[in-house]
Amino acid sequence: MTVVERGRDARAIPPPRKWIPGFAGMTKSRFPPSCIFVKLNDQARERDHLVARNDALEPVDVLIVGGGNAGICAALSAREEGASVTVLEAAPRDFRGGNSRHTRNLRCMHAAPTDVLTEAYLEDEYFEDLLRVTGGETNEQLARMTIVASAGCPDWMKRYSVRFQPALGGTLHLGRTNAFFLGGGKALLNTCYAAAQRLGVRVFYDAAVEAFGVDDGLFREATVQRNGTTQTIRAKAMVLAAGGFEANLEWLEEVWGPAARNFIIRGTPYNRGIALKALLAHDVEAVGDPTQCHAVAIDARAPKFDGGIVTRLDCVSLGIVINREGERFYDEGEDFWPKRYAIWGRLVAAQPEQIAYSIIDSKAIGRFMPSVYPAITADAIPELAAKLDLPVDAVARTVAAFNQAVVPGTFDHTALDDCRTRGLSPDKTHWALPLDRPPFYAYPLRPGITFTYLGVKIDARANIMMKSGSPSPNMFCAGEAMAGNILGQGYLAGIGMTIGTVFGRIAGREAARCATR
Amino acid sequence: MRLDELIAEGERVMTVCNACRYCEGYCAVFPAMERRLTFAPADLNYLANLCHGCGECYYACQYAPPHEFAINVPKVLTQIRGASYRQYAWPSGFARLFDRNGLISSLVLAVCLVLALLLASLVSRPTGVLDPPVKPGDFYAVVPHGVMAWAFGLVSLLVVMALVGGFLRFWRESGEGLKTFAQPFALRAALADITKLEYLDGRGAGCTYPDAQQSQARRWFHHLTFYGFLLCFAATCVGTLYHYGFGWQAPYEWLSVPVILGTLGGTGLLIGTAGLYWLKSISDKALADREQNGMDIAFIALLFLTSLTGLLLLGFRETAAMGLFLVVHLGVVMALFLTLPYGKFVHGIYRGAALVRYALERSRPGLTMGREQ
Known part of the structure; x- marks a missing residue:
C-alpha cells in the first residue's frame, strides 16, 4: 500500500503566503542564526492572537474544521500538495487540539524494531487486536489500509520535527505496539502547529463552526462563531476533523438521560460535536452507534472537564468495588485493568447515582500507579464506610463475606494468578486477597467520558459518503468524526491517533487535489 | 512564598506529575520522580537540583495554566532549588x-x-x-x-x-x-x-x-x-x-x-x-x-x-x-x-x-x- 508515501517532501512546498519571520528553520538546524531575531514565546502567542483577531476569514482552497491531530495532519498534508489552508479551531489557543492534547502515543505496524518501537507488530496481529476490541464492528478494508499506512506515520511526523521517546525509554509496556510522543500529545500539537504555521497554514482559534452551506453534497461555505460574531468562510474543499460530542452535556443527556449529569468529561469543554451535528443535517451518511460513548472509571473527584490522564485509578483489580448500597457488583479481577477500565466506566454508570468506591488495604500500596487524589483512609472498615457516607453495616458485611470467600493462592499482580474467591456473587477471579491489613483506603469512582462513536461514513479516500450512496465532491473527514468506520465499539490504545494521522494525511491530500484540480 | 507553602506546592505538583508521567522522556527529574510514591522535602530538594528549568515539560503540559491544576514544574522546582541552596549553606x-x-x-x-x-x-x-x-x-x-x-x-x-x-x-x-x-x-x-x-x-x-x-x-x-x-x-x-x-x-x-x-x-x-x-x-x-x-x-x-x-x-x-x-x-x-x-x-x-x-x-x-x- 503506498497511500501514505506519496505526499511530497514538506521542503518542496512553495513559499507560504504568510511567513512568520524568525521561525524559519528553527527546528531543523541546531541553533540557527535566525533564532537571534526570534524573541519570545509571548510574541509568538501574540502573533497567533493577532491573526485570530484581525484577519478576516478569506476564501481558501482547503478549509479544515477542527485543530486536533487529525486536523493539523490534514493541514500539513494539504500544504504538501500546494493548496492554501485555513484551520478553524473551536478552542482558545491554550486548550487547542481537542482530545489529542491528552493522548500520548500512536499504534504502529512495523516489521522490525525501529528507533521508536521494539520487536515487530505485523498487519495480521494488529488487525486481530482490532477485531477483538471491536467485536467485529469494523470495516476490514479501511481498517487494514489504516494499519498498513500506520507504519509510515512516525517518519512522516518526524519530518515536521515531531520527537518520539526512544523505544526502550521510560517505564512503558506498550513499546512494541505504540510509538510514544516525547512529552505527550500537547507537545506533539505544539510541534505540528508550529510546523503548520511555518508552512503558511492560517489558524483561527475560538472559531467554532456551527453550520455548513452544502448544495446537493457540494460544500460551499461554513458558518463560524468568532469573537461574538457570526462569519462565513468559503472554500473549495472541506475536511471535517472536529471530533465527537463527548463534552456536550445536553446531547449526552439526550442520549443517556439524567444519569449523564454525573458523568465526568475527560477532555476539554470544546469537544461539543456542533460541526458533526451540522454536517449530519445535510444528507450525509452516519456511522457508529449514536448512543455509545467510550467511558472509563476514573476518580470521582476529577474536575468536570479536562482532567485527562491523571484522574484514572489503577487499583480496582487489587481490592473490591462497592456501590452506594455497600454491595459488590462485578468481578474486579476479571482481567488486567488496562483491558477492563473501559468496562468499568459502563458498570459504574449503571450503579445508583453513578458512583462506586474502590476499597483496598495496605497490601496494595505501591502496586499500582499513584493517583492524583489522596485516598480516603481509616483503620477499620466501618470507620471507612462512615467516612464515605455509606451504610456501615452493609459495607462491613460485604467485606467480611469477601474475606471469608478468598481462596488461598500465590499472589502475582503481573499475571492472571490463582488468588480468587469462591461462592460469592459475583466472585473475584484473580488477585483476591482478604482486606485485612489496615489502614484501609478508598477511592470514589465515576464514569469518565473520553469520546463518542457517532461519525460520518467515508471511503478509502476519506471522502464523505452521502445518503445517496455516492461520495461528496469536495467534503472529507478525518479523526474521531470518522473513527466509527474502523472502531465501531471498544478501544485499542493509541488507535485514535493512528486513525487521525492516517486519515488526516489522506483527507488533506485529497481535499487539496480536489481544490486545485 | 513561605517555605512550607513552597514545599506543599512542590508536593502537589509532583503528585499530579507522578500520575501523568508524559514527560518522562525529557530529563532526569521525571524518571527520578517515578521511583517515588510520596514527596518529602528531601525528595523535592533532590528533584529540584536535577531540574534545569528549561521549560520543555511546561510547554508540553496539558495541566499548565490556565488549566485549573496550574502545573508549572520548572517554576516550583526552581523556587525549591533556591531554597535548598540556603538550607545546605555551610556554615x-x-x-x-x-x-x-x-x-x-x-x-x-x-x-x-x-x-x-x-x-x-x-x-x-x-x-x-x-x-x-x-x-x-x-x-x-x-x-x-x-x-x-x-x-x-x-x-x-x-x-x-x-x-x-x-x-x-x-x-x-x-x-x-x-x-x-x-x-x-x-x-x-x-x-x-x-x-x-x-x-x-x-x-x-x-x-x-x-x-x-x-x-x-x-x-x-x-x-x-x-x-x-x-x-x-x-x-x-x-x-x-x-x-x-x-x-x-x-x-x-x-x-x-x-x-x-x-x-x-x-x-x-x-x-x-x-x-x-x-x-x-x-x-x-x-x-x-x-x-x-x-x-x-x-x-x-x-x-x-x-x-x-x-x-x-x-x-x-x-x-x-x-x-x-x-x-x-x-x-x-x-x-x-x-x-x-x-x-x-x-x-x-x-x-x-x-x-x-x-x-x-x-x-x-x-x-x-x-x-x-
Missing part, C-alpha cells in the same frame, strides 16, 4: 548571604576589594600602582607574589571548605553513604551528563529556552562559560606549576601555555556569560523565580568582569596602566571567589551530586506497579 549562618547576593552587592564588594588592594599597594609602594615597573609586565612588582598567593590561597581554602560543607549536607540528606558517592560508574555517568549537558540537549533538538521553540542556544552558551571557566582554572594551575615547579616567573610569553589557556578561557567566558545573560533577559517569565535574578545575574556579571579585566590586563600588561588593571582584576577575582559558596555557582555542586545520586538510583530496581495502560 548555616551564612545562608543569609544568598538573600544579599545580588548584582549591586557583588559589584560593591568588588569595588571595595579593588580599593583595599589599591590602598595596600600604596602602603607597600609609595609611588602607587601607576608607577610602571622596571620590567614590563612584572605583576609582582605591583602586588608581591607572596601576598597574592597567600591571599588567594586562604580564600580558596575557605571557599572549598564552604562548598564541601554544603555538598556534605546535600549528600547526608540523600541518605546515601559517602562510600556510595565514590562509586566509579555513578561518577562517570554524572560526569558524562555534566560535560555534555545531556539534559539541555533534548535528544539533539535542544530545549525550550528562552522560549517555546527548541534551541541549543543555552547549552552552547553554558558550554562556553563552563569550559571557559575550566580553561582559566587550568591556566592558573599551569602558572602555579611553572612558578613552583620550574621556577619560571610571570609574565609568560603570548604563546605560552598559561596565556593561551587563559585567553581562550577568558574569551569563552565573555561570550558564554553574555549569551546566558541575554537568554535570561528574554526568557519566558512564566517559568522564572524573580527572587533569584539577583543571585543569577551577580554570578554571571562577576564571571564576565573577571574575564574582561583579565583580558584587559593581558592586553595592557606592558603599559603604565598595568598596575591599575592588575589591582582591578585581582579585586574582581577575589569578589568572585568570596561569593562562590553563597551564589549561583553552587548549582554545579548540587546538580553534580544529584546526578551522581540519579545514576546510583538507576542501578537499583524501581517500583513495579503491574501493567500500565
